[in-house]
Amino acid sequence: MSDVVIGVDPAKRSHAIEVIDDRERTLAAGVFDNNNDGYRQMREVARRFPKRVWAVEGASGVGRQLAQRLVADGERVLDVPAKLSTRVRSLSTGHGRKTDPADAHAVAVVGLRKSGLTEVVVDDETVALRLLSERRRDLVRSRTQTVNRLHQVLMELIPAGAPQKLTATKARALLATVRPRDVAGKARRQLAADFIDDVTALDRKLKTIEKRIAEAVEATGTTLTDIVGVGPITAALILGEVGNVARFPSKHHFASYTGTAPLDASSGDVIRHRLSRAGNRQLNHALHIIAMVHKRYDPRGADYYARKLAAGKGTKGALRCLKRRLSDVVFRALVDDQTTRVREGH
16 A cells, blocks of 8 residues: 555644545545544544554644654654645645645645655653743743832832842832832832732742753753853753754754854845844844853853954854854754764663
8 A cells, every 4th residue: 555644734623634645646534523532533544544654734833732642652743834734725726725624635745745844753851841941931021020010119119219130138128118108108018019929939939940940951961051151041941942953954954943044145246144033033042142151251252253353243243153153062062962862772
């Protein structure tokens, strides 16, 4: 029997599938509820085709739960980016109309024709690191919002307000110096006390999550933390966002993913490049932090930055060059880590 591709358009309540052969002929199709019964029925249809591969749209997003369940059951699963299936659908005879069966067919065609699609693997420690990093990012965002509100209230209670770098301890000491007598003032003082309690609770949660992140990063045995400017928090962010580094064929592909590879903007005899706004912005931010540390505290980074300034790159251009160089350093460390794990049988 010929190999078949099972395209899946996952959704919250149901999954649409279509099975095609190597000539894009439809062999089976259906829509199944997103529950245990629907999953079993979908697997029964798939068993009719022993040589099969699943193509799931958004296997790292809305289709993650299904893709992980299939992989755990021994199925081979490919991750199909939504933009690729959208292109196939727009060129189909259906004039790009979006329906679940049409989406499933487009996903199957991409799985059949497109080489280099990421193969889904069972979630590992990098997924845990990404979840921990996202949790910490949410806590930091909440703390920043709470401190801003606390600043606003203290400014209405105390002449000149509070210092910029405000901690719960400093805020509590400042609040102890005011005893408003009017109703509005008393309400503001109570509100400030509530904000201080919130900041204290958030600081405690941040301390706990950062300890968990440090322990999780150490357990991976990564060498990223050997790079100047990369601590456990930054290492966790990089590992969580990158996942399996084998999906990047070269350091140039990795730099494009991190948004540190400049885009060609040449015209005629004028050769120039411009800043890329594409790529993973979390990774780009991490590389920016590393570059700032290198520029200030690492002699090699400072020397490289100075050479680019002397070449007329300007401060921003020199920093972008340094980020591009550090992208290669991070990529090399990730590849070395993976090689070590393979050699040790992990």
